[in-house]
Amino acid sequence: MxxxxxxxxxxxxxxxxxxxxxxxxxxxxxxxxxxxxxxxxxxxxxxxxxxxxxxxxxxxxxxxxxxxxxxxxxxxxxxxxxxxxxxxxxxxxxxxxxxxxxxxxxxxxxxxxxxxxxxxxxxxxxxxxxxxxxxxxxxxxHSAPADLVAPDYLRGDELMILTNCLANSQAIMVGDRQRFRHRTRLPGIALQALTEHASGQRGNTPLALDSVVIDLDHEDVSLTWRALFPLDDPLKQVRIRRTPLAALSSTGGARHVG
Structure with missing residues (x-):
C-alpha cells in the first residue's frame, strides 16, 4: 500500500x-x-x-x-x-x-x-x-493466555478483582478516568478424593485447584480440581470430601503441591 x-x-x-x-x-x-x-x-x-x-x-x-x-x-x-x-x-x-x-x-x-x-x-x-x-x-x-497462567496451584481463597468487566460494578475514579470494579473471592474450600482401588487399597488424595473460569455473561465462576491416579490399579470407588481452608489451616492439613 x-x-x-x-x-x-x-x-x-x-x-x-x-x-x-x-x-x-x-x-x-x-x-x-x-x-x-x-x-x-x-x-x-x-x-x-x-x-x-x-x-x-x-x-x-x-x-x-x-x-x-x-x-x-x-x-x-x-x-x-x-x-x-x-x-x-x-x-x-x-x-x-x-x-x-x-x-x-x-x-x-x-x-x-x-x-x-x-x-x-x-x-x-x-x-x-x-x-x-x-x-x-x-x-x-495451559489453555489460558500466558499472562494468566498461575506459577503454582491456586489455594482456593484468592481475591479476584474485575475492572471494567461488569456494568453493575462499583464505580471508582482512577486518576481522571472512571472505572467499574467488582471484587469477590474464591470460596475457600479444599477437596480430597477418598478412593478405593481394584487392589483393595484405599487413599485420601488432596485435589489440586488448577483452573478458574469466569463467565461474565452469566456472572458465575467455575473451578476445576484435579489429581493423578495410577493406571495399573484402577479406581473402584471415589468420594469427594469438601473442607473449609480455615479448618485445614488450624489443624495443619496437607496441601497438594505436585
Whole structure:
C-alpha cells in the first residue's frame, strides 16, 4: 500500500465482547476444498482481525493457495482494526506480530499450545501410541493466555478483582478516568478424593485447584480440581470430601503441591 498503513480515529463504544474475534489475527481461505489445507491463518489467533500475511507466511501453504490468495490480499487497502489490544503493544500495521490480547481459553491447535504437543511421526505411531510423544510439553494443557497462567496451584481463597468487566460494578475514579470494579473471592474450600482401588487399597488424595473460569455473561465462576491416579490399579470407588481452608489451616492439613 503506497504511503503505508495507519489506524483511523476510533469511534466510542459502550462495550466490546472479550472475544478473540476482536483481537489481532485472522485467516483467508480458498472458496472450496479442504478447509485447513486451503487456509492461510495467523497461528496465534485464526479467529481475529487486522492481519495480512507476510512473504514468510505464504510459505506455510501450498503454492496453489498462495497463488490464489496473493492478488486479492495485495490489493487490500483497509481492514477492521483489532478492538482488543495490549496497551504495551499496540497494533499499527497488519504486518505487526503481537500476541493476541484476550482472556479466553486458547484452542489446542493455536500457537503456542500446538507447539507444545510434541512430534507425531512414524516413531510415535509405532512406539508411543496412544501415549503422548516423548517431546511432549505439559504446557500444552495451559489453555489460558500466558499472562494468566498461575506459577503454582491456586489455594482456593484468592481475591479476584474485575475492572471494567461488569456494568453493575462499583464505580471508582482512577486518576481522571472512571472505572467499574467488582471484587469477590474464591470460596475457600479444599477437596480430597477418598478412593478405593481394584487392589483393595484405599487413599485420601488432596485435589489440586488448577483452573478458574469466569463467565461474565452469566456472572458465575467455575473451578476445576484435579489429581493423578495410577493406571495399573484402577479406581473402584471415589468420594469427594469438601473442607473449609480455615479448618485445614488450624489443624495443619496437607496441601497438594505436585
Amino acid at each position: 503506497l504511503g503505508g498503513w495507519r489506524v483511523t480515529d476510533p469511534t466510542p463504544v459502550s462495550e466490546v465482547p472479550l472475544d478473540y474475534r476482536y483481537a489481532f489475527g485472522g485467516h483467508y481461505s480458498l472458496p472450496d476444498g479442504d478447509a485447513l489445507a486451503n487456509t492461510l491463518y495467523y497461528p496465534d489467533n485464526p479467529a481475529g482481525r487486522g492481519w495480512l500475511p507476510s512473504r514468510a507466511d505464504y510459505k506455510r501453504v501450498s503454492s496453489e493457495v498462495a497463488r490464489y490468495l496473493k492478488p486479492d490480499l495485495n490489493a487490500v487497502t483497509q481492514l477492521p482494526a483489532p478492538q482488543l489490544e495490549d496497551p504495551d503493544w499496540l497494533v499499527t500495521s497488519p504486518f505487526d506480530r503481537p500476541a493476541p490480547a484476550g482472556f479466553g481459553p486458547i484452542a489446542p491447535w493455536w500457537e503456542p499450545r500446538v507447539s507444545y504437543q510434541g512430534t507425531f511421526d512414524e516413531y510415535w505411531k509405532t512406539q508411543r501410541l496412544p501415549y503422548w510423544p516423548e517431546d511432549f510439553d505439559y504446557r500444552f494443557h
